[in-house]
Amino acid sequence: MSDETDIEGLRKAFVTEVTQERRARPKARTARQVEASRSAEMTEQDLEQVLLDAETFESTARLLLDILGDESAALSLRLIALERLGGAAFQPVRFAPFHAEFVERLRDLAESDHRELRHMALDRLSLDNDEVGQRLLKESLEGTRKPLVPAATAARFLARDEHGDSAPLFRDLARTGGARVREQALRALATDPGSVELLASISSDKTERTAVRELAAMSLKAASPERFADVARDMVLDESEDEHLRTTALSAMAFTPGAGDVVDDDRFRENLERIKGETASRSLKTSIDRFTEAREPKAPE
């Protein structure tokens, strides 16, 4: 920036820009306007303009909860209300007086006749580890109730439980579920030390699809880096193995110290050099270089 720069001019331009942007935004409505806007003719656009600003937060949250619970309201309005309330919940202190009612509405909507409402409600409930939402998802997957969302979606939502309480169910699904359900179940088992051998077995099974084996291997890496190292070493050294899997396995070991330490010895290095000379796969060669480089002792800083 030169000495001749007009600082004052830049400041004015910035203020003008900010002012114009602010004017362009939809205006927050007053509480009265919000109340008045709750009519049978309320459109999606009307609702889109309802802002959860400081002055109208309480009345707007109330209105949105009413719309959400109103079975006669248009589905589109209820979906917008749900989305807006989800946003409002990001202000936890202000939203606190409405939280219990919001969760209760979501629990009801999780069993709604409307597919999209069910999906959004269960999505939200599972993010909060809600016990009712988790139970409904589990029952859907176990087949003890009519499915509320597609099985793969239910598995994805249920996998958010950080305690991994559904691991036994995921183990079954990883063995017997449909393609997409299996993938979600395999991802979910990444935090389950009890699934290490199952993951190792699927990772090593050449009759499985490559994508499934790769997912199983990546979850195994998280569950047990040491066991992953055993499986990955065999993959890398097996010339009949899928090239993509060999590459991925070696790259993963390069950046997982707990795994790299297990396999990295002179013999393994010699094998890597040999494979590098023999393979036609550029990505595998790159992966070998990456592994070797990552394992080099770091010079002291």
Next chain:
Amino acid sequence: MPRDVDALITELLGRPVGAAQLREGAPHSAGLSTADADRVRAHLLASFETSGIPDDAIDIVAEELRTSASPLVLAGAARAVRGLGADAGGEWVELLRDAADRVATADVYVRWQPGVVAPTWMRTVRGELLDVLSGVREATARGTGAGVGAPAIELDRETLRHVRIEDQSGARATMTELLAGRDTILAFFYTRCMNPARCSLTITRLAGLARSDPDDRAIVAMTYDPGYDSPQRMRRYGAERGFAFGERARLVRATEGWPEMRAMFGLRVGYGPVTVNEHARELFLVGDDLIARAVDPDAVFSASLRE
């Protein structure tokens, strides 16, 4: 459709409820999901509303109000305090108020199992807590010093020798070696604990203690979840909480002998399908004579702050 857990609650409430049923790790909670374990616990606590709180369960109710992150368990504890009636003293006011504040942003309506707790209007958890709070009038003193005067545990040297541990850097030893030569503050935790008032706070406080402890004590925290808490995970967990690792300050897991360790210390921890489904805050002072005493974590940490 009634669930298995509801049948379990009905069965448990068919007998008198006391501290034994509320002990974390009690046989009935084995294999339950965290949500189901909380649901059972909440109903057991709520049963004190009509039966009164047995003396040996007073500290348990207070500890739940002090640290539980489960809305349902807090609602159960609130109902338990209602069972104290005129005996509910001033110390409950603070516990109830703090619990109501803590649950405010995660408040939910409580769905009690019909017929097994006293019927009331359907309330939110915060509503239960505030309703009980308004009913607590008299301020009679009642001690809630968990662990005060707790019996000493004479640790078995042979068992300790067979408990193998690995610390956050991967260094291995036996429990005998870990505890040899100096007094040790031994806490229990696990990195997947979702309650910030329990494991996370314990490790943060231990980290502070390790930095300032004037005594030559070892500060050790052992995980309840040795299969999951690898050295890398413990190292990251401790570092994020300011744990200054060293020969005197370590996070460890048992690689062999965890069941024996759990039994020897009488740890209050239960397990679901994968990991811990309930646990207490547990801290022991272990002398170099291998006598362990359970102590109130709050008392230890506040004493260190005063020093």
